Amino acid sequence: MAQILSPLPGTFYRSSSPDTPPFKADGDDVTAGDVIGLIEVMKSFHEVKAEISGKNIRFAADNEDPVMAGAPLADID
Amino acid sequence: MAIKVITPGLATSVQDLGRPGYYHVGIPEGGGMDRFATRIANLLVGNEPGAAILEATFMGPELEFTAPAVVAVTGGELPPKVNGEERPTWESFAVKAGDRLSFGYLKSGARAYIAVSGGIDVPVVLGSRSTYMLGALGGFEGRVLKAGDEIPVGTGTGKPGRSLPTDLRGGVSGAIELRMLPGIYWHRITEAAGKRFFEDTWKVAPEADRIGYRFRGGTPLEFVAREQPFGAGSDPSNIVDACYPYGSVQVPSGTEPIVLHRDAVSGGGYMMLGVVISADMDRIAQLQPHTPARFVPVTLDEALTARAERRAALAKAEDTLTA
Numbered sequence: 257m258a259q260i261l262s263p264l265p266g267t268f269y270r271s272s273s274p275d276t277p278p279f280k281a282d283g284d285d286v287t288a289g290d291v292i293g294l295i296e297v298m299k300s301f302h303e304v305k306a307e308i309s310g311k312n313i314r315f316a317a318d319n320e321d322p323v324m325a326g327a328p329l330a331d332i333d
Numbered sequence: 334m335a336i337k338v339i340t341p342g343l344a345t346s347v348q349d350l351g352r353p354g355y356y357h358v359g360i361p362e363g364g365g366m367d368r369f370a371t372r373i374a375n376l377l378v379g380n381e382p383g384a385a386i387l388e389a390t391f392m393g394p395e396l397e398f399t400a401p402a403v404v405a406v407t408g409g410e411l412p413p414k415v416n417g418e419e420r421p422t423w424e425s426f427a428v429k430a431g432d433r434l435s436f437g438y439l440k441s442g443a444r445a446y447i448a449v450s451g452g453i454d455v456p457v458v459l460g461s462r463s464t465y466m467l468g469a470l471g472g473f474e475g476r477v478l479k480a481g482d483e484i485p486v487g488t489g490t491g492k493p494g495r496s497l498p499t500d501l502r503g504g505v506s507g508a509i510e511l512r513m514l515p516g517i518y519w520h521r522i523t524e525a526a527g528k529r530f531f532e533d534t535w536k537v538a539p540e541a542d543r544i545g546y547r548f549r550g551g552t553p554l555e556f557v558a559r560e561q562p563f564g565a566g567s568d569p570s571n572i573v574d575a576c577y578p579y580g581s582v583q584v585p586s587g588t589e590p591i592v593l594h595r596d597a598v599s600g601g602g603y604m605m606l607g608v609v610i611s612a613d614m615d616r617i618a619q620l621q622p623h624t625p626a627r628f629v630p631v632t633l634d635e636a637l638t639a640r641a642e643r644r645a646a647l648a649k650a651e652d653t654l655t656a
Binding site for chain 1: 343344390391392437438439440443539540541542621622623
């Protein structure tokens with residue numbers, strides 16, 4: 257199992273805008289480089305990418321959650 | 334000697350102690366947002382306190398050195414690593430030609446100050462090497478660092494192993510209270526609104542940056558009814574344009590207070606409730622998004638006492654390093 261951590265403090269978003277589906281749904285497979293969410297800070301949005309490939313992503317942070325740098329965003333197998 | 338930027342971090346820029354003297358023509362003082370950390374980082378590596386450093390916000394860059402140097406990292410706890418091996422903060426350490434400096438996740442605070450012996454040697458613009466990003470002025474090409482940049486560094490004489498004792502580092506701990514001196518527009522809000530403003534807990538908004546720190550989550554202000562003055566906008570928070578001091582707290586439409594910081598705009602048409610005192614400006618620089626904070630009213634005498642205490646703490650820290 258591996259964790260995807262937030263590189264930055266800010267607000268976590270699971271989709272690119274309120275009316276688009278999330279980048280990943282719980283249970284999806286993940287390929288290294290896939291965007292799994294966005295962190296908003298200082299008036300800009302930063303993509304969070306998976307560094308490794310894995311299966312069955314499970315999100316630990318909800319949409320619009322405040323997160324710290326290093327906070328777990330999701331687990332993958 | 335140069336530093337190659339492998340990855341730039343989020344918003345890493347060259348800063349020093351700023352360019353005072355041009356605010357009246359709209360160019361802010363700028364410089365390192367946390368002045369204490371900027372000065373100490375320089376002294377740890379044997380530089381003058383006002384030499385140019387790198388200010389990294391929320392996330393560190395990855396840098397490669399083309400020649401040996403001495404480096405120190407102060408401010409927020411952003412753990413430095415040399416070739417992947419962790420180094421202490423608030424303590425100078427040596428790097429060799431080809432070494433890579435990277436950083437772990439930010440543990441506390443918001444901004445780290447990376448000083449290199451010899452100082453960052455970009456051209457002096459209007460008396461300072463600091464970068465004013467909004468005006469594309471000074472620093473390295475007037476902007477934040479990008480991958481592939483080569484940042485020139487001067488020749489220095491720093492020694493590794495020099496550190497500032499923990500009790501002299503200051504730092505943010507416990508509940509955040511920002512001391513504020515109410516100002517000349519205070520009469521624009523009702524007495525009840527003024528009371529609530531100081532009682533409420535506000536949270537740092539993710540938009541907070543070098544220009545201003547925005548807060549949200551408190552009760553919207555209630556304004557005293559008035560006849561719109563000639564030259565002021567129609568919103569009750571509007572005034573006839575005025576100068577904006579550093580630290581001034583404007584509340585557009587009465588909803589989200591913004592504390593102007595080092596890259597402040599110099600004037601505009603929003604009333605200001607007052608100013609955060611100079612002694613607490615470094616503390617604001619180290620607030621992460623979503624951090625709860627309260628504003629606490631102080632008198633001018635209390636503000637001046639706090640300033641004197643802050644200066645004494647800085648002098649004590651500087652004496653320790655220059656003795």
